[in-house]
Amino acid sequence: MNDVLVEPAALKIKISGQWQAIEAKQLALLLLLIQHQGQCVSRDTIIEKLWPNTLVSDNSVSQLVAQLRKTLQDNKAAARFIKTVPREGYQLVASISEPPSIKEKLVAPRINRPIYWLLFGGGVGVVISIIVSYLSQPIKQTSPFKYDSRLTSAPGLEVYLRYSPEGRYLAFSHLDENQSQFDLAVYDSQSKIVHSLKSTSYSEEAPVWSPDGKWLAYYRFDPFKCEVRAIAVDHTIEMWRLGKEKKLFDCELGYGPRKLYWLTNNHIVFNTQKINKLIVESYEFDSQLNLVKSYEYPEVVGEILDVVPESTKLLLKSQASGEFDLVFQTLENPEKKIKCIKFFRCCACGLVSARSNNYCSRSATDSKHN
Structure with a gap:
C-alpha cells in the first residue's frame, strides 16, 4: 500500500524499512478500506462492520481513524492514505499492490561445483554443533504469558488501574506529557476504545468500582481541597461523563492518594495520616450513596495492601514493632x-x-x- 507493507496475520506493518505492531481495531479498519479502495466507506458501514451489535458514537470512529492515520504517519491535510469525504465517510487513496514474492527477491547463483562439497561439510558441522549445544542446555520452563498488544496508545502516565467487577472496563488515571493534572479515563475491552470521563482543571486520581459495578469513585484534588466523588456508570459508557455525580466525603489535602477499597457492605475503606501514623478510616453508605456513618480505627495501624471485599478483613503492612510486619486484621474486631x-x-x-x-x-x- 504505497510504500507500506501490511502483514495482517501478524498484526504488523512495515514503514520506512521498520516493522511495527498495529492494534487489531486499526488493522480491521484498514482492511475494510482496502476492500473498498477508491470508494467512500460511510461511518455507518464502519460502525456496522467493526462494532457489530454494539452502541458506539461517531466520536469512536473519528478517534479510530485518527489513531490509524498516526500509525501510518499520514497527514489529514495532505492525505497519502486516508482521505476524509465531508459528511460521508472515508476513502483509501493509496495504491494497492501485491508484495514481491521470495522468488522475485532471489538472485540466481552462479554455478560453482567444486565448492559444493565444502558447503555441504560446513552445513553438517553447523547442524551437529546446534544439536550438541541444545542437548547440553538445561530444560527451561516457558512462561504461559504471551504479549498481545498495548491497550492504549496515549502518551504519558497511566496509573491506579482498576478493573470493573465483571472485567469489561479498566479505569485509570492518565497524565499527559504536557499536563500537570491527572484525568480520569476508562478502557472498554469490547470496543477497544479509551473514554475520557473527566478532563478538568482538577486532578482525578485512584478510581475504585462499587461491588455492583454501578458507581465509580475517585479522589478529586485542587489547590484548596480534596474530595472523594462518585460517578453513576449504570448506563451506556458514552453517557458516563454526563451522568449523575455525587460528593461522598472530604479527604486530606496535601496527603497523596492511597487506594480506596469498596467493600460489599457499602463501606469505603482507606488509609489516613494521623499523628505521623497510617491508620484506617471508613465511610458507610446506603444504596443511594447517602452517608450513614464514618469510622476511625486508631488501633489499626499500617498501610493497606489488600482487602477481602466480601468481609471486613484487611492485609496491612505495619511497623508497630520497629520492623515491617504483615498483619491480617478485621474491622469488626480490631484488637x-x-x-x-x-x-x-x-x-x-x-x-x-x-x-x-x-x-x-x-x-x-x-x-x-x-
Missing part, C-alpha cells in the same frame, strides 16, 4: 490480629513453627535446623 514475622517452612524436616501467641516465626537462633 484481634494475626502477625507473621520471618515465617518460613523448614525444608529439611518439613515442620512449621507456630507459637501460641499468634506470632508465626522461626529464626536461626531458636531452630536446630538450618
Whole structure:
C-alpha cells in the first residue's frame, strides 16, 4: 500500500524499512478500506462492520481513524492514505499492490561445483554443533504469558488501574506529557476504545468500582481541597461523563492518594495520616450513596495492601514493632490480629513453627535446623 507493507496475520506493518505492531481495531479498519479502495466507506458501514451489535458514537470512529492515520504517519491535510469525504465517510487513496514474492527477491547463483562439497561439510558441522549445544542446555520452563498488544496508545502516565467487577472496563488515571493534572479515563475491552470521563482543571486520581459495578469513585484534588466523588456508570459508557455525580466525603489535602477499597457492605475503606501514623478510616453508605456513618480505627495501624471485599478483613503492612510486619486484621474486631514475622517452612524436616501467641516465626537462633 504505497510504500507500506501490511502483514495482517501478524498484526504488523512495515514503514520506512521498520516493522511495527498495529492494534487489531486499526488493522480491521484498514482492511475494510482496502476492500473498498477508491470508494467512500460511510461511518455507518464502519460502525456496522467493526462494532457489530454494539452502541458506539461517531466520536469512536473519528478517534479510530485518527489513531490509524498516526500509525501510518499520514497527514489529514495532505492525505497519502486516508482521505476524509465531508459528511460521508472515508476513502483509501493509496495504491494497492501485491508484495514481491521470495522468488522475485532471489538472485540466481552462479554455478560453482567444486565448492559444493565444502558447503555441504560446513552445513553438517553447523547442524551437529546446534544439536550438541541444545542437548547440553538445561530444560527451561516457558512462561504461559504471551504479549498481545498495548491497550492504549496515549502518551504519558497511566496509573491506579482498576478493573470493573465483571472485567469489561479498566479505569485509570492518565497524565499527559504536557499536563500537570491527572484525568480520569476508562478502557472498554469490547470496543477497544479509551473514554475520557473527566478532563478538568482538577486532578482525578485512584478510581475504585462499587461491588455492583454501578458507581465509580475517585479522589478529586485542587489547590484548596480534596474530595472523594462518585460517578453513576449504570448506563451506556458514552453517557458516563454526563451522568449523575455525587460528593461522598472530604479527604486530606496535601496527603497523596492511597487506594480506596469498596467493600460489599457499602463501606469505603482507606488509609489516613494521623499523628505521623497510617491508620484506617471508613465511610458507610446506603444504596443511594447517602452517608450513614464514618469510622476511625486508631488501633489499626499500617498501610493497606489488600482487602477481602466480601468481609471486613484487611492485609496491612505495619511497623508497630520497629520492623515491617504483615498483619491480617478485621474491622469488626480490631484488637484481634494475626502477625507473621520471618515465617518460613523448614525444608529439611518439613515442620512449621507456630507459637501460641499468634506470632508465626522461626529464626536461626531458636531452630536446630538450618
